Amino acid sequence: MLTTACPPRGCWVCYAKRRIGEHTLLRSIPTRNRTVPAVDRAARLLDVLCRNGRDWGLTEIAQEVGIHKGTARDILLTLQQHGLVDRVGATGRFRLGSGAARLAQAAFSRLDVRDAARSSMLRLRDETGETVLLGVREEQHVMIAEVMAPARELHVSARVGQRLPLCAGSFGKVFLAEPGAFEEYLEAGGTLRAFTPSTQTDADVYAAELLVARAKGYALDDEEYLNGVRAASAIIRGPVGVALGAVTVVGFTARVSLRALEEIGEACREAAEESSRRVGRRSSVDQA
Structure with a gap:
């Protein structure tokens, strides 16, 4: 029966x-x-905070999602308790928290940024004649994930797996220029170490340099990590804008003038954007 x-x-x-x-x-x-309404609203709030890489006010968030300000505030403060949202003390505005970054990193951990960046790195190496590096952030360090060395005998060398301090040179600048990253770095006990006489150790001045790097889309290093060496870096992003890695060109000051360094910075930004698009295409294919 x-x-x-x-x-x-x-x-x-x-x-x-x-x-x-x-x-x-x-x-x-x-x-x-x-659909669970509270979860749906929280997801839509997080989606708003993903946009444009900027901080959002409570009123505009509520308007974007189409809910009451009080409801939006309660949800945002709950998400803040779980590290998914940060509130900027000086302005009271909201941004994605480090917990959201960890979730995004976990989601994109299967994407091999090296494959996406390889052709752009080779092109950068051939165009500049200098060493090209791919770095990924590991907590308070940057790990070298790929090295493309030029044919010329005299060049800056690095090895895959080498770890650099997060505050070192242009690598550190592009990662710390991400919204909220420098504040979190300092709160976690991070400091600005003096690697050379040119290293910037004043937090306020360094923060201003990070704003410039964010606006340009690349960061520069004028003998700030190694004497006699200049470098430029740009971020490679995943489909929702999360920083997956950074591409860097590094060379000796005898060959890389300050004017050439700016041009290399722009080339790094273009290479990073190309690599980011490849990551997005690979993700779309994987999800299909």
């Missing part, structure tokens, strides 16, 4: 039982997906 019975109200399945002797076969029948 086939019998059906509805489970308690609010349950997502109903059951069908068929008795065969002393045995009962239990079969679950999934019903239509239900």
